Amino acid sequence: MxxxxxxxxxxxxxxxxxxxxxxxxxxxxxxxxxxxxxxxxxxxxxxxxxxxxxxxxxxxxxxxxxxxxxxxxxxxxxxxxxxxxxxxxxxxxxxxxxxxxxxxxxxxxxxxxxxxxxxxxxxxxxxxxxxxHPTQAVADLVTLLRQFGRIEGLSVCYVGEGNNSAAALALTLSRFKGVRLELRTPPGYGLDPAVLRHAVDNASRSEATVTEVHSMDGATGGFDAIYTTRWQTTGTSKPDPHWRDVFAPFQVTSALWDKSPNAVFLHDLPAHRGDDVTAEVLDGPHSLAFDQAGNxxxxxxxxxxxxxxxx
CATH class of the missing domain: 3.40.50.1370 (Aspartate/ornithine carbamoyltransferase)
Structure with a gap:
């Protein structure tokens, strides 16, 4: 070249x-x-x-x-x-x-x-x-665009560790006008503060909102997409031997669809059924996880x- x-x-x-x-x-x-x-x-x-x-x-x-x-x-x-x-x-x-x-x-x-x-x-x-994981974010946004015909104005709930996929998702979605991104991350396993600040800065310019909460209590609804990732990020390990106890409340189950009945499900894969997500969700009618992988x-x-x- x-x-x-x-x-x-x-x-x-x-x-x-x-x-x-x-x-x-x-x-x-x-x-x-x-x-x-x-x-x-x-x-x-x-x-x-x-x-x-x-x-x-x-x-x-x-x-x-x-x-x-x-x-x-x-x-x-x-x-x-x-x-x-x-x-x-x-x-x-x-x-x-x-x-x-x-x-x-x-x-x-x-x-x-x-x-x-x-x-x-x-x-x-x-x-x-x-x-x-910047190219994962591009694939995620391609999947959303194919599903909804737009990215502007979408509401997305991310559940799980604030890992490299979450960082890329926050840094890209926050650039699109009117997007609402709510991150539900386990305490001690949230987004890097610098990444969160940058995403919030992006959102302030694009009339979007980015929030992070370290609990599943009071979960809101009206989401277009619910996204999670594998609890054990590829190539990493967790020093806390009890980390699974911290992550357990953040499993994605069908209960999250009570307040977001039309939401699609996204997962960057690999998934561990029974940990980060139930089989009912991953293999259910709302799941776009495998189309997302193809994208x-x-x-x-x-x-x-x-x-x-x-x-």
């Missing part, structure tokens, strides 16, 4: 409001089957570098690249010379002379991705870091196309 065409997606902060909206709309167009696909990334090579396990994200980016005409090269956690002391900056410089895009998953610091992105030839995409491929197509400067 030409140096001027390189665009990284390491955080949602890398996207303007217009760029975020365009990515979501593009992903929805791919999802609806209204766009031809097969040559948008023709002639490009995408590296898929995953240091942590993945089913949906790795498969979605691999298939997205292939469906848009790129070739892929996959690396596992033991494949690169970073294991023998080569710096990430040097690794990025080398890979950028052979690859056009690099999709990276790590449960570590996003600064690692910034190091890989210091070169000027290869686009770097965050497929999950400890603090944020990760369409979101990845939009992201790769944008990062490659091919749109």
């Amino acid at each position: 030409n140096a001027g065409a390189v665009r990284h997606l390491i955080s949602t902060h890398d996207l303007s409001d217009a760029e975020l909206t365009a990515l979501v709309e593009r992903g929805a167009e791919f999802s609806a089957g209204s766009l031809s696909k097969g040559d948008q990334l023709s002639g490009l090579v995408a590296g898929i570098y995953f240091l942590k396990t993945s089913t949906r994200t790795r498969t979605s980016f691999s298939t997205a690249a292939l469906r848009l005409g790129a070739q892929i090269l996959s690396f596992g956690p033991d494949d690169l010379q970073t294991n023998t002391g080569e710096t990430l900056e040097d690794t990025g410089e080398v890979l950028s002379r052979m690859l056009d895009l690099l999709v990276v998953r790590t449960s570590g610091d996003p600064a690692d991705l910034r190091a890989l992105a210091r070169q000027r030839r290869m686009a770097v995409v965050n497929a999950m870091t400890a603090d944020e 990760k491929m369409y979101a990845a197509m939009a992201v790769l196309e944008w990062c490659a400067g091919r749109r």
Whole structure:
């Protein structure tokens, strides 16, 4: 790629409001089957570098690249010379002379991705870091847009840990006019305060509202979507041996639909039936969880196309 065409997606902060909206709309167009696909990334090579396990994200980016005409090269956690002391900056410089895009998953610091992105030839995409999962948020918003035909004005209840998926959801939904996002997070496991402040700041500019409560008591209703994630975030562990007792009241059950009878259910998966959500909800008529997983491929197509400067 030409140096001027390189665009990284390491955080949602890398996207303007217009760029975020365009990515979501593009992903929805791919999802609806209204766009031809097969040559948008023709002639490009995408590296898929995953240091942590993945089913949906790795498969979605691999298939997205292939469906848009790129070739892929996959690396596992033991494949690169970073294991023998080569710096990430040097690794990025080398890979950028052979690859056009690099999709990276790590449960570590996003600064690692910034190091890989210091070169000027290869686009770097965050497929999950400890603090944020930006491409998951794009898929979430694609799912909402496909379901409701809009994101503006939607009411969403997020239940569970304030993890990287929750952070990305809060940082993106809060940019859309009139959105109401209510986060119900266990005490001690809420959003990072800096992330919450940023989401609230976004909301103040977009006439949206973002609130966080560390209890399920007094839960409100009228939601368009109810969202949860796995209690044990991928690649992490909890030091408190009694953490399940803290999380137990935050299980998503059918009772939440008493006040939101028309809400759809979202989950970034993997789900553990009987922990974060009951089987009745996950496998029930309100659930879009598996369509949401499918939309990760369409979101990845939009992201790769944008990062490659091919749109």
